[in-house]
Amino acid sequence: MAEEGKPTLQHLNNSQSQTILWLLEELEIPYHINYFERVEHRAPASLKATHPLGKSPQLITASGDRVLMERSAIAAYLIATYDGAGRFRARPGADARGDALREQELVGFGEASLNAMATVALLLTFLRRGVPFLVRPLVAAVAYMVRAGFLDAELDAQMRFLDGQLEGRQFFLGGPDPTRADFVNLFFVQMGHAAGTLDLAKYPHVNAWRERCEARPAWKRALNKGNGYSLKF
């Protein structure tokens, strides 16, 4: 399954794993991919062969002795190991808007805060589409309570915050290349955009940043090397 001397990505279609594929392409290093396909929207049981949680992405290190989980950790490992030129990390001497501590705040924000709200929003959408026709008004009523009760205002505050962070910059930390702050957050923005739970017209800097990420040659190569990246659940 793994190839000696190269990291191996356990890659699932239509998932956060696409971010790691993107990073591997940005790093321009040799790597191996094992492809997995969702079964009824879920990760297949075969992903449990390499990690008990059975999620993707998983990264098998080049030596083959370690299987890493979680995008933030995998990205940190890949950048620490393979980004000798320091393109994809906070620049030494950067100020509070672009240093490693700000990167950590933005990674934490994406992983914890934005992720939680994006997950709830996706769940509501998914539920509404997934239940039998007769039950839909019931689910729609509950979804409305959640959205009006807190979710819409919360997501809007989060997106306005991100929009402010990106004003006047190409990427979150201000450099010419993405860092973990970008790698972690992009997925949630793409998911909200695809699922219709985020109206990106309201957050022009975020939307321009999303387009900028997606215009990078490495992003396009990663899409070609993957097995599909549709987030319209």
Place this chain on the structure above:
Amino acid sequence: MAEEGKPTLQHLNNSQSQTILWLLEELEIPYHINYFERVEHRAPASLKATHPLGKSPQLITASGDRVLMERSAIAAYLIATYDGAGRFRARPGADARGDALREQELVGFGEASLNAMATVALLLTFLRRGVPFLVRPLVAAVAYMVRAGFLDAELDAQMRFLDGQLEGRQFFLGGPDPTRADFVNLFFVQMGHAAGTLDLAKYPHVNAWRERCEARPAWKRALNKGNGYSLKF
């Protein structure tokens, strides 16, 4: 609001901020607290005076020129700045079960994976209790679909994973003191336990670890210095 020469915690009752208060007590450093109280379960608008997202914890650094967000980042900053003896971080030379990369995986797991499922579980509980009596069967039916459809199995897999990680150890990385892996994950376990969404009898190593954390003198001091920590929403 801030005191010269000391970090200041913008602390909200019944919240994740209690973790940072615990860490400040573990570090045994002088610090200042500003207390905030939830209004109808939510963070009060006054928290927006220091950070646009208006969440807690926020940490105003000792120099007063920076307001940090997100527990994982605040904990990393406090440990990097004030833990000169290296008690609360991965030990140099540790193996793959206790090194800084494993810490990063476990922090990512807590922040992203466990957090998302714990948030959905809490939302379902909260909804059921919060809606008018007549609507409760409707909400209960939706909650059942979510729990049976994926949530219960997902949370169980996550908790079994954590239980395995803690087998035979005091704390996640194997040392005698907690690290960010413990600081980040404890809140979600406490919340699930208090809200009744996790049955900790099924995960004895996790439960023993929770009790071990809560038995630490620093945890107890932090409870006394806080303004309440009830997670029974």
